[in-house]
Amino acid sequence: MKIGIIGSGNVGGTLGTRWAKNGHGVMFATREAGSAKMTKLLASAPGAGSGTAEAVARVSDVLLLAIPWSAAEEALKSAGDLSGKIIIDAINPVLPDLSGLAIGTTSSAGEMVASWTPGAKVVKALNTVGYYVMADPTFAQGPVTMLYCGDDADAKKAVAPLIAELGFDPLDAGPLTQARLLEPFAMLWISLAMKQGYGRDIAFRFIRRAG
Amino acid sequence: MKIGIIGSGNVGGTLGTRWAKNGHGVMFATREAGSAKMTKLLASAPGAGSGTAEAVARVSDVLLLAIPWSAAEEALKSAGDLSGKIIIDAINPVLPDLSGLAIGTTSSAGEMVASWTPGAKVVKALNTVGYYVMADPTFAQGPVTMLYCGDDADAKKAVAPLIAELGFDPLDAGPLTQARLLEPFAMLWISLAMKQGYGRDIAFRFIRRAG
Numbered sequence: 422m423k424i425g426i427i428g429s430g431n432v433g434g435t436l437g438t439r440w441a442k443n444g445h446g447v448m449f450a451t452r453e454a455g456s457a458k459m460t461k462l463l464a465s466a467p468g469a470g471s472g473t474a475e476a477v478a479r480v481s482d483v484l485l486l487a488i489p490w491s492a493a494e495e496a497l498k499s500a501g502d503l504s505g506k507i508i509i510d511a512i513n514p515v516l517p518d519l520s521g522l523a524i525g526t527t528s529s530a531g532e533m534v535a536s537w538t539p540g541a542k543v544v545k546a547l548n549t550v551g552y553y554v555m556a557d558p559t560f561a562q563g564p565v566t567m568l569y570c571g572d573d574a575d576a577k578k579a580v581a582p583l584i585a586e587l588g589f590d591p592l593d594a595g596p597l598t599q600a601r602l603l604e605p606f607a608m609l610w611i612s613l614a615m616k617q618g619y620g621r622d623i624a625f626r627f628i629r630r631a632g
Numbered sequence: 633m634k635i636g637i638i639g640s641g642n643v644g645g646t647l648g649t650r651w652a653k654n655g656h657g658v659m660f661a662t663r664e665a666g667s668a669k670m671t672k673l674l675a676s677a678p679g680a681g682s683g684t685a686e687a688v689a690r691v692s693d694v695l696l697l698a699i700p701w702s703a704a705e706e707a708l709k710s711a712g713d714l715s716g717k718i719i720i721d722a723i724n725p726v727l728p729d730l731s732g733l734a735i736g737t738t739s740s741a742g743e744m745v746a747s748w749t750p751g752a753k754v755v756k757a758l759n760t761v762g763y764y765v766m767a768d769p770t771f772a773q774g775p776v777t778m779l780y781c782g783d784d785a786d787a788k789k790a791v792a793p794l795i796a797e798l799g800f801d802p803l804d805a806g807p808l809t810q811a812r813l814l815e816p817f818a819m820l821w822i823s824l825a826m827k828q829g830y831g832r833d834i835a836f837r838f839i840r841r842a843g
Contacts, residue, residue, distance in 0.1 A: 422794070431763035436798070439767070443797050483790065485758070490741055497748045504751025507787045509794070510811070511758040513818045514741040519826055522819050524744070525812055529736045530701055530725045537708045540715025547696070547722040552642035556650070562773065562839040568820075576718045579694065583633070583720070586654050587647070594820065595828045600721070601736055602823065605816035607724045608733050609779075609805065612813065615730055617806045622841030628773040630833030 425450060425481030427474055427496055428488030432511055434462055436485060441466035448481060450474040450500075474500040483507045490514040490523060521601065531570070531600025542576035544569055545600040546584060546591075549607045551614060553621040557588065564590040565624040568606070570599035592627050636692030637661060638685055638707055639699035643722055645673050647696060652677035659692060661685040661711075685711040694718045701725040701734060732812065742781070742811025753787035755780055756811040757795060757802075760818045762825060764832040768799065775801040777838040779817070781810035803838050 423446040426437040433449070441447040447469040451459050454471055463469050471477075478484060478500040488496050490512055497503070514523040531545035546569035547555065558565040567589035571577050577593060584591040594603060606625075613619045634657040637648040644660070652658040658680040662670050665682055674680050682688075689695060689711040699707050701723055708714070725734040742756035757780035758766065769776040778800035782788050788804060795802040805814060817836075824830045 422790070424794070432758070432766065435763040435766045436758065439798055440794065483794065486745065487758075493741065493745065494748055497745065502751075503749045506749075506752045507784075507790055508745065508749060508752050508754045509758060509791055510742050510745045510754050510756045512741045512745065513759050513815055513822070515819065515822060519822055522815060525738055525740050526816055526819075527736055527738055530704065530723045531721050533735070534697065534704065534708065534719065534721045534723065537705055538714045538717075538719060540713075541717045541719050543719045543721050545721045547643070547647065547698075547720060548724050552646040555643065555646045560839045560841060562837070565839070566836075573718075579633070579718055580720055583635070583651065583694065587650055592824075593828065595823060599820070599823065602816045602820040604724055604733060605737055605813045606820060608726065608737075609810070609813040609817060611724070611726060611730055612806060612810065613803075617804065619840070624839050625777075625836045626773070626839050628771050628776070628835050628837050629830070630771060 422483060423481045425477040425484045427477070427484055427486050427500065429459065429462060430487065433485060433487035436487070437469065438466040441469045448472060448477040450477040478503060478506065481506070483509060485509045485511060487511045521598070526601045529600035529604050531597050535597060542571065542573035543597060544571035544576050544580045545597060545603050546580055549603060550610055550624050551621050554624050555587065559588050560624060563626060564588055566590045566592050566627040568592050568594040568603055570594040570597055570603060572597045590627070633694060634692045636688040636695045638688070638695055638697050638711065640670065640673060641698065644696060644698035647698070648680065649677040652680045659683060659688040661688040689714060689717065692717070694720060696720045696722060698722045732809070737812045740811035740815050742808055746808060753782065753784035754808060755782035755787050755791045756808060756814050757791055760814060761821055761835050762832050765835050766798065770799050771835060774837060775799055776835040777801045777803050779803050779805040779814055781805040781808055781814060783808045801838070
């Protein structure tokens with residue numbers, strides 16, 4: 422399968438190189454043909470070539486989008502007619518300071534709850550799995566991870582053991598604004614369990630390379 | 633630690649009962665003292681009591697919120713002054729048909745990309761971990777799960793093997809609107825890796841009870 426890479430940074434470079442090593446014909450889109458960076462990338466990706474976004478799109482069955490969000494619309498328009506192409510969109514519309522998403526998330530129930538309870542110490546937690554999992558969070562693969570977030574360190578220190586004693590692996594996800602991420606994470610669980618056919622005995626486990 | 637449960641449905645009932653069995657003093661808020669449901673719940677939760685939301689809040693160190701989003705504001709106001717209390721907010725502002733969140737999510741880069749590429753088959757994927765993990769998604773705990781979503785079944789069938797051959801465990805998360813959940817999921821990874829001190833060799837693994 423011929424794969425075009427729109428955006429040859431860390432993500433596009435890593436994936437394009439790996440797919441090339443797996444035997445796919447890989448083309449990297451570039452506006453700097455012959456640059457040191459592109460030369461190095463092509464040397465590491467067996468059989469890969471490069472070209473303008475339009476040329477790459479024309480010869481590819483699949484396009485990986487791995488460009489910054491701010492460059493996405495222009496890059497797609499410069500790639501010409503993409504009708505019928507398969508596009509793998511790996512873009513995240515992240516704000517430059519990594520404080521959140523530039524589009525798509527606006528608020529959270531956690532923050533609203535805090536606004537309705539002045540002086541209270543709100544910890545968002547125990548929202549990311551269903552009650553089936555809450556009844557017993559011990560899976561063969563290990564305990565289910567329970568993310569929590571909040572702005573009061575002492576409140577988090579009090580809540581984490583309450584989560585742990587239920588059998589979860591508690592994980593501090595940061596300040597209360599992270600509820601903007603934990604609530605969609607919960608919605609993901611709900612949709613997988615209830616709409617996508619995976620059932621309610623599912624969960625996510627946070628894993629680290631070290632094991 | 634005294635724990636008050638605001639919302640005695642599946643979530644509040646499960647967690648309140650488990651905390652009661654662990655030896656905490658648990659109080660369930662109810663407007664239906666003496667109802668069959670509350671009597672059954674109290675019978676299963678050792679030492680637990682019930683009362684109005686205000687009475688429960690007054691005697692509790694920690695309050696679990698497990699009420700529907702639509703009832704949250706009123707319930708919190710009826711609970712009186714909560715200043716200084718620790719509130720565990722387990723509410724998800726889910727739409728009645730489970731199609732998404734009522735607040736906080738509005739759109740996604742994936743849907744925007746599709747709007748800019750008429751006729752193309754957009755699959756949101758490979759956005760939820762960093763390139764360090766993409767270079768090698770094999771962890772001691774098993775392969776990293778890679779969620780993907782899109783509206784074209786054939787495109788998803790083409791993309792899933794491209795993900796699998798990289799060493800990921802591909803998981804179909806449904807239609808392209810699910811990008812509204814996969815992008816915050818990515819933002820969660822980014823924030824944990826870059827802001828919360830967990831580093832870039834982290835990931836989430838989808839687990840099932842059976843496996």
